[in-house]
Amino acid sequence: MTVAWLARRCFGAIAALTTLAQATPAWAQGLPEAPISLAGGHVVIGAEAVATVAAEDPGLFNYTSYEYSALRNVRFGLSAEVRANDHVQLLGEVRIDQGRVLEAYGLYLRIRPWARKRFDLQVGRIPPTFGAMTRTSYGSGNLLIGQPLAYHYLLSIRPDAVPARPDDLLRMRGRGWLSNFPVGNRAPAPGLPIVNTARWDTGLQAHGVGGMFEWTGAISVGSLSDPRLRDNNGGRQLAGRLVARPSAAWVLGVSAAQGPWLNRALEDRAERRSRQSAIGGDAEYSVGPILIRGEAIRSAWTMPAIARPLVATSLLIEGRYKVAPGAYIAARADRLDFITIRGSVGSNTWDADTWRVELGGGYSIRRNLLAKGAWQRNHRDGGRVPRDTLVTAQVVYWF
DSSP, X not given: OXXXXXXXXXXXXXXXXXXHHHHOHHHHHTSOOSOXXXXXXXXXXXXXXXXXXXXXXXXXXXXXXXXXXXTSEEEEEEEEEEESSSSEEEEEEEEEETTTEEEEEEEEEEEOSOTTSSEEEEEEEEOOOSOSSTTTSSGGGOSSSXXXXXXXXXXXXXXXXXXXXXXXXXXXXXXXXXXXXXXXXXXXXXXXXXXOOSSOEEEEEEEEEETTEEEXXXXXXXXXXXXXXXXXXXXXXXXXXXXXXXXXXXXXXXXXXXXXXXXXXXXXXXXXXXXXXXXXXXXXXXXTTEXXXXXXXXXXXXXXXXXXXXXXXXXXXEEEEEEETTEEEEEEEEEEEEOEEEETTEEEESSOOEEEEEEEEEEEEETTEEEEEEEEEEEESSSSSOEEEEEEEEEEEEO
């Protein structure tokens, strides 16, 4: 099965969907193009449907914590906003992946104490606070099809199992899709990414805008790697983000977060509380047909049996160029790097350094119906399959 054959298959699927939409104008015109407003605007409903096809990913570079490939998925999301008045709103989103993974992705109450001030409080399963890519890593907001490595790639570490010594961790390099350790839950299971966008955290969030600055702060029960509906360790994560828009072309942001990430049973065995601490910086430049984004993240996890914090660094740059009305090309390069730790037979990075290059483009069949195709090259310094190449296609519809 060659790359050329896969390319013809994926882009053939896009061409077929494009032809279908253009050949059935009556059907296309019947699809909603904007969120549906009910009860005089007090209830607003939106939706997103995403279908993604690709060949099997032998290296499991696109594997998710829900144990399926993000490049072989049909996903549907339904969002709703219920507005009691100008001060109180209830917002929620339900998603289903693979036809079997159903979850309330977000459900929170938004309170705006002052109608004329851009300040609000949100409580419940709240939107992410950390990072620039949390809202653009999948679906219509994603320039390409794969997700940025820092926001989905599974590392070997887990909240319910830890190594007894450094050698146990080094044996799991590049095995985040199914890792196991001798302390805690010994059953093999997926690890955690640096920032988990598969679900939202639960807590309280404050958000405000003043002049060129936008700020967000939150306290929640989970961590960046492991957002949670229910608390699992009695601790709290603190997270904050500051965004500056000095001009119409530039957006600059910084993010920080810190909180416990191990389960309570493992925390009770440790001499000190295990924490994930992360800091990130990002920038975006857009003018005319050009959009360029970049982000750097440094995350550190402390855990029992490992003397020094486990540090991972993520670097990403991506760009888009609109070549014609409704059509664009895009590219992304990102990588993950890990510090070195010492085992009984020598030193190595605690997880396998990983990089990805992705090239592709998209075409808007309608304003809210987008077809995308992409070529993805993955490589890592370890694991059972150290490299693979994938061609993938996706169709996204939303209102």
